[in-house]
Amino acid sequence: MAQARTGGSAGLGLKRIRAAGGVLTRDEGGQTEVLLVHRPRYDDWSFPKGKALPEETDEECALREVEEETGFVCDLGTELPSTIYTTRGRPKTVRYWLMTPRAGELAPTREVDEGLWLPVDEAGERLSYEHDRVLLDAVAEAL
Numbered sequence: 001m002a003q004a005r006t007g008g009s010a011g012l013g014l015k016r017i018r019a020a021g022g023v024l025t026r027d028e029g030g031q032t033e034v035l036l037v038h039r040p041r042y043d044d045w046s047f048p049k050g051k052a053l054p055e056e057t058d059e060e061c062a063l064r065e066v067e068e069e070t071g072f073v074c075d076l077g078t079e080l081p082s083t084i085y086t087t088r089g090r091p092k093t094v095r096y097w098l099m100t101p102r103a104g105e106l107a108p109t110r111e112v113d114e115g116l117w118l119p120v121d122e123a124g125e126r127l128s129y130e131h132d133r134v135l136l137d138a139v140a141e142a143l
Contacts, residue, residue, distance in 0.1 A: 014089065014090045014091060015090065016090070016091045016092065016093055017051060017087065017090055017091065017092040017093070018051065018052040018058070018061075018093060019049055019050055019051045019052060019061070019065075019092060019093070019094040019095075020049060020050075020052060020058040020059070020061040020062035020065065020094060020095045020096070020097075021047055021048050021049025021050065021062055021065055021066060021094060021095075021096050022047065022048060022049075022062050022063075022065075022066040022074060022076075022096060022097050022098070022099035023035075023047050023080060023096060023097070023098055023099065023135065023136075023139050024048070024066065024070065024072060024074060024099045024100070024101055025098060025099070025100060025139070025143070026100070026101065026117065028117065031119050032119070032120050032143055033117040033118055033119050033120070033123075034047075034117070034118060034120055034123050034136070034139060035047075035048070035070065035072075035106075035115055035116070035117055036115065036116050036117075036118060036123055036126055036127065037069055037070065037112040037114070037115050037116075038112065038113055038114040038115070038116070039111060039112055039113075040113045041111070042128075044128035044129070045116075045126045045127055045128050046127065046128060046129060046132050047096065047132060047135065048065060048066045048069040048070050048112065049062075049065055049069075049094050049096070050064075050065035050068070050069065058095045059076055059097070062076065062095065062096070062097055062099075063076060063099075066099060067104070068109065068111075069109060069111055069112045070104070070106055070107070070112065070115060071104045071105055071106055071107030071109075072099075072101040072103070072104040072105070072106070073101070073102055073103040073104050074099035074100060074101050074102060075099065075100045075102050076097050076099060077097055077098035077099055077100060078097065078098045078142055079095065079096070079097050080096040080097060080098060080135060080138050080139065080142065081096070081134070081135060081138045082094060082095045082096065083096070083131040083132075083134070083135060085131055096135060098139065098142060120136065120139060120140050120143065121140070123136055124136050124137075
């Protein structure tokens with residue numbers, strides 16, 4: 001799978017942080033929308049994701065984190081490019097999948113206080129990080 005890399009080479013030799021998440025999509029009036037989430041701790045807009053537990057696969061992590069952060073139970077779709085960057089001096093790899101909600105409803109949490117469905121061609125303006133905009137471009141190509 002292709003990877004979107006951002007950041008420098010800092011963190012080489014340190015234990016990699018393993019994380020996963022999803023880009024939720026829905027059809028609204030014939031237009032595909034993606035769900036962005038706002039994290040108050042960082043005051044940013046991104047896609048739902050989180051750190052993997054030692055005993056879970058990346059796929060299990062992605063589904064769990066998306067449900068915890070959004071309230072949606074999803075079906076796993078096509079794998080998207082991973083993002084690789086350095087956070088707090090450690091390398092982090094986040095694997096993403098396209099996801100389709102099949103149950104639940106958007107529910108604020110302590111980690112995510114707001115969600116926003118936006119058309120794919122408008123979502124990039126709201127995203128806080130370049131690596132998420134690269135991921136959004138891959139979503140547009142996959143749809």
